Amino acid sequence: MFDQQARLERLLARHRDAVVVEPLAGRPALVRRDQVLVAGDDAAAAEDLVRRWFDSRQDEHGVTRLRLRAPAKVDVCELAAQLAGDGRHRRLSVSPNHLVHGQPLWWSGPADLPRATAAVPVPVPQPAEARREVTVAVLDTGLDPHPWYEGADWFADQRAEVAEVLDADLDYELDAQAGHGTFVAGVILRYAPSARIRARRVIGGDGVGDELEVIRALRWLSDWGGADVINMSLGCHTFDDRPSPVLARALAALGRRTVVVACAGNAACDRPFWPAALKSVVGVGALDARAEDRAWFSNYGWWVDASAAGVDVTSCFVRFDGPRGRVNGIDPDRFEGYATWSGTSFAAPAVAGRIAAVAASEDLPAMVAADRVLDPAASPTRPDLGVIIRG
Structure with missing residues (x-):
């Protein structure tokens, strides 16, 4: 447990x-002050x-950021609602620039910090025979070299700016x-060893980014050639608990060739978490250590499409040695490339990896592969948790 106010x-x-904004009592959100995002063709009117x-x-x-004068002290949430139009039917695609967060930690409901694992916790993924090449985009904190993939040609193609920033505040x-x-x-590669990862940094090492950076990444990915699957282990609550129409439009522009998977969030509530709650996105909650019931921190609700193991997940990690010394023979802040971590952040790539694996091994479009993985006739379902993905 963490001091959330701190x-x-x-x-x-x-x-x-x-x-912090709270137009709906008890339902806070975080936004960039004095910034409004507008879908490109609505920019002039806005x-x-x-x-x-x-x-x-x-x-x-495809997107315009309008900056407002700070002395005006404009309430960007109220302004966005006014610009969109009265009532529930929006006329303009306008949104505050919401902050997004990675989901092992979020200020309203944490899971935990990574724990160092000295030995290789799982076998090194060996590329399986694939009938077609599948690309999985990881919009996250970046990607560091690791023995699991540093010899792969797709990793050599990654640009230097995707490297993880380990200690930004020094x-x-x-x-x-x-x-x-x-x-x-690493979680994706455990399930889809033949997948080609395409990384883009959209959140910092503190786990925080914003909606505009996600939209930029989606456009960059489209210009690059797209991906079969996109994993976003991040998200946010919005000021009005409705989807950002600007981000929704950016995701819709990807077309049906791409499957988007996003984590459901760690606030232990049924409040919609975006983009996971979008109809076009596969929202993934976390199961407990036995993969039988909801992890205590996981969000849940009608909008969750699937749930997978999210407690004590093991995967590859960065190398880092912090200042703390050994305690009972264990150095708690020395990481040697492997870790154990919990959160819906790590349930989502388990589903994304399975979809990529089916698409590659059976030469299927990603959307068809997703239907296979999420078929309720083949797997159990639970209210508010969707299809239960085990194994």
Whole structure:
């Protein structure tokens, strides 16, 4: 258990443009102050409506960020709701720039920190015979070299900027979620050893990013050539508990060739967590250590499509030696490339990996492979947990 208020204070100190908003009592969210995102073709209309608070406009492929003047002290949630239109039917695709978080840790409901594993916890994945090449995009903290894959040609193609940032604040401690992307990639490879991983850093080592960076990554991935499966072990609650129409549009632009898998979040509640709760996304919750029931920290609800093991998951990790000494013969902050971790963050790639493996071994489109993996006739189902994925 962690001091959540202290974690929130550290987050706000590190991200000074972030603010906690709570238009719905008891349902907080985090957004970037004075920023509004607009789908590209709605940008001109939105800019005209915010003219008196307008500071600057940044246009990118398919999305525009409008910055508002700080002295105006505009409530970006109220503004986004007004710009979208009255009532439940939106006319403009507008959203505050929500912060997104990796999901072993989140300030409203943590799982745990990674624990070093000295020995190789699972066998090195051996590429299986595949009938076609399958690419899995990992939008996360990045990807570090590791014996499991550093000799693979797909890893050699990765750019230097995807490397994990281990200690961004230079306090000699491993950042709270540094290694998250490497760990997630390892989980995918355990189930789909022949998969080609394509990494993109969208959250920092503290586990925090924003909606705009995710949208940028989706566009980058589309320009690069796309992927069969996208794993996003991150997400957020939104200010109005409705999906961001800007992010939803960016995901829809991927088309039906791509399956998107996202974690359900760790707040132990049924409040929709985005993008996992989108109809087009496979939302994944976490099962307990016996893979029989919900892990205590996992979100749940009508919007969860599947659940997989998320407690004491083992995978590859970064190498790092922190300042703490040995305790009872164990060095708690010395990592030698392997770790054990818990969270819905690690249930999601177990499902993404299974989908990739079926697509590769049976030469199937990713969408067809997902239907196989998530077939309720072939696996048990549980209320609020979806299809139970074991093994």
